[in-house]
Amino acid sequence: MTGSDVPFFWVALFGYLAATMLFVLDLAFPKRRVGAAAIVALGIGFGFHTTALVVRTVAAGHPPFASMYEYASCFSWATVLFYFILQFGHRPRNFGIFVSPVAFAVIVVASLFPKDVVGQLVPALQSYWLHIHVTMAVLGEGAFAVAFATSLMFLFKERGVGWLPPSDMLDELTYKAILIGYPLFTLGALFAGAVWAWKAWGTPWSWDPKEVGSLVVWIIYSAYLHARITAGWRGKRAAVLSIIGFATTVFTFMSNLFIGGLHSYT
Amino acid sequence: MTPPVNPGEGNLATPTKQETARTRSIPSSIHSFLSSSRFGLVVLLVIGGVSLVGMFIMQNAPPEEYVSRYGGFWGNFLLYTGLASVYRVWWFLVLIMLSALNLILCSLKRIRPSFSQAFSRPKAEDNELLRAGAAVTVEADSSELSHRLARLLKKKGFAVASAKSGADTFVAGQKGGVSRIGFLVTHLGVLLVLAAGAVNGGFGYQHQVPVSVGDTLQVKEIEPSADFGVRVDDFTIDTNPEGQVRDWKSSLTVIEGGREVVRKVIEVNHPLTYGGISFYQASYGQDPSRIREARLLIVEGDSASAALDVPFLVKTAVPGTDVAVEVTRYVPDFVMDLATGIVGSRSGEPRLPAIKLEVTRGGQVLESGWLIMGMDIHGDRGELGRFRFVDFYPEFYTGLDVVTNPGLKLMLVAFGVITVGIFLSFLTYYRRVWVRVREVAPGRSELRVAGASSKHHYSLTQELSEIREFAKEKGKGS
Numbered sequence: 001m002t003g004s005d006v007p008f009f010w011v012a013l014f015g016y017l018a019a020t021m022l023f024v025l026d027l028a029f030p031k032r033r034v035g036a037a038a039i040v041a042l043g044i045g046f047g048f049h050t051t052a053l054v055v056r057t058v059a060a061g062h063p064p065f066a067s068m069y070e071y072a073s074c075f076s077w078a079t080v081l082f083y084f085i086l087q088f089g090h091r092p093r094n095f096g097i098f099v100s101p102v103a104f105a106v107i108v109v110a111s112l113f114p115k116d117v118v119g120q121l122v123p124a125l126q127s128y129w130l131h132i133h134v135t136m137a138v139l140g141e142g143a144f145a146v147a148f149a150t151s152l153m154f155l156f157k158e159r160g161v162g163w164l165p166p167s168d169m170l171d172e173l174t175y176k177a178i179l180i181g182y183p184l185f186t187l188g189a190l191f192a193g194a195v196w197a198w199k200a201w202g203t204p205w206s207w208d209p210k211e212v213g214s215l216v217v218w219i220i221y222s223a224y225l226h227a228r229i230t231a232g233w234r235g236k237r238a239a240v241l242s243i244i245g246f247a248t249t250v251f252t253f254m255s256n257l258f259i260g261g262l263h264s265y266t
Numbered sequence: 267m268t269p270p271v272n273p274g275e276g277n278l279a280t281p282t283k284q285e286t287a288r289t290r291s292i293p294s295s296i297h298s299f300l301s302s303s304r305f306g307l308v309v310l311l312v313i314g315g316v317s318l319v320g321m322f323i324m325q326n327a328p329p330e331e332y333v334s335r336y337g338g339f340w341g342n343f344l345l346y347t348g349l350a351s352v353y354r355v356w357w358f359l360v361l362i363m364l365s366a367l368n369l370i371l372c373s374l375k376r377i378r379p380s381f382s383q384a385f386s387r388p389k390a391e392d393n394e395l396l397r398a399g400a401a402v403t404v405e406a407d408s409s410e411l412s413h414r415l416a417r418l419l420k421k422k423g424f425a426v427a428s429a430k431s432g433a434d435t436f437v438a439g440q441k442g443g444v445s446r447i448g449f450l451v452t453h454l455g456v457l458l459v460l461a462a463g464a465v466n467g468g469f470g471y472q473h474q475v476p477v478s479v480g481d482t483l484q485v486k487e488i489e490p491s492a493d494f495g496v497r498v499d500d501f502t503i504d505t506n507p508e509g510q511v512r513d514w515k516s517s518l519t520v521i522e523g524g525r526e527v528v529r530k531v532i533e534v535n536h537p538l539t540y541g542g543i544s545f546y547q548a549s550y551g552q553d554p555s556r557i558r559e560a561r562l563l564i565v566e567g568d569s570a571s572a573a574l575d576v577p578f579l580v581k582t583a584v585p586g587t588d589v590a591v592e593v594t595r596y597v598p599d600f601v602m603d604l605a606t607g608i609v610g611s612r613s614g615e616p617r618l619p620a621i622k623l624e625v626t627r628g629g630q631v632l633e634s635g636w637l638i639m640g641m642d643i644h645g646d647r648g649e650l651g652r653f654r655f656v657d658f659y660p661e662f663y664t665g666l667d668v669v670t671n672p673g674l675k676l677m678l679v680a681f682g683v684i685t686v687g688i689f690l691s692f693l694t695y696y697r698r699v700w701v702r703v704r705e706v707a708p709g710r711s712e713l714r715v716a717g718a719s720s721k722h723h724y725s726l727t728q729e730l731s732e733i734r735e736f737a738k739e740k741g742k743g744s
Binding site for chain 2: 119120123124126127129168169171172175179182183186187191194195198199200201202203204205207209212213215216219220222223226227228229248255259
């Protein structure tokens, strides 16, 4: 059974696509206020996306965390959420041009998976830890996605691209996004995951591929924080670590498709 | 150390003990190497890299599977290097221990300076950062301006100190000192997680035990100190109206010293814990050695008439006749050795279920033989020819995981400690602000603002410019 959320989902997808194209146009015609239109398009997409997730939650009777389509959709949603938080907090120039393609790419990935509503959760997933574990993990990963975008912007800025925000602002935006993402990921993906694994499988840690992947993600972002504070790695090297961290996040998110393990869902 | 930033802004690095002597003894060089953050970073990234590699390699499988999957050379390579069970191999554990050692040494080195920084008072005096910062002239009385600035800083949550020295008034503010010890708390938590993992790995266990309904699991066989049994009273599979499996549950009774002590229905996510040992609903399956009941069709002439449900090992009268039948054996995947006539099962899966049926009259066995489900192997010959085996209701066994996690409480505490540490480090940040107000003429002051921060230099810059703007505005007003 395909969910009734899917039409909303497609509007969101095309909203993010429109936003991406408008952000590019804005670059070409900076005086035409296309940038504002892009943010509006992203906002409309986000509104529909939120509706899609709510509709699906109601239809399925559980939060949309039970399939790859649902998770990827939430991932994209969280990315846009943190975009708006940082956009309105700091108003960096041309920020959207890097974040909206990331959100768009992730929602496209979501669209490739089967969209059937999983009405009956397998027994292991029937737990309130599903809400805690996945909500926090997906929000953390959304923040990492934004950090990835600002890190890319930083590297472009360093190569002399003039239309980007100042590089120390980008460096700090990356840092802030990771400061938001890291606690969420640590508590949600790792701690809540371990407690739930103990409740459901009897052991908090079993070196399941997705567990290992999450540990590696955590190690990379821990290294980022340490490198920044104690070794004084700012700027380029920090940006590269943040990019590697996000690449590992995406790899971990997809890993169950080709490695399998306890976190194998459709 | 990368310097920040703008003139008048500094970087509050995590303090370390100053290395005084240049010529160091060998032990102290080793110590400083092992405790360096660079070494810690490298070890951490190596652990991450090795873990990542392990994701792509089949783990903890029997040796022959490596050779068959990866070929002779690579299979043996994986086995020899330990990559085949990388999360247990000694050198991986050494890496983790090195990382823990680094964490301990590195934290010890920083305890004293971090605490003294966290709980120090702001110092209202001149410093290099102030001298380096740009000066602004403000039309305001210096003492009034410095009062207002001190109030502003207090309002922003700074601990404030002021001092006057000649024509200069200094105001110093400090905030978020407690964030300086956040990383120590986090490190302690990580060490506790590692300790909990070691306790679990060293003293915990997890055994998968299938138990048939009605049977009692003697826990003593797994844990000699536990003198109790767990009886499986029932096993049920719940389905939703669409027929999908919703849940499966076992009713367990703990029996200790011949008495029933605890009863609990366990399901996935809801284990039973007794005497420090947990019993998890892990799996289930059909019992390959028995069934609950078999359904027989009674054949009358050419037509099959009534169905008869025969419970396993229960002599059941056939209605309308003077005979009784009993199902004495069951095999899920029938196979017979033609030479000896011995019957066995090819597998545990019900691929070719068969029962041995005994037909009796008045206690006398008339005939006994095998019926295969869905097959007509006896034609209409003899007593067995009157029955067809058409269906059966399986007897389930429940797959219990018998588990101890002796490190669990420690692990939960460790999670709490890390959470506190992360929030101390992340939600607060340490910064110092200094202001110098110099009276250049009555009603005119020269203002210098400087600051230093452990992170968020961009925010610090904004905070400092806010202070400048505030002063300028007050200047205009007066």
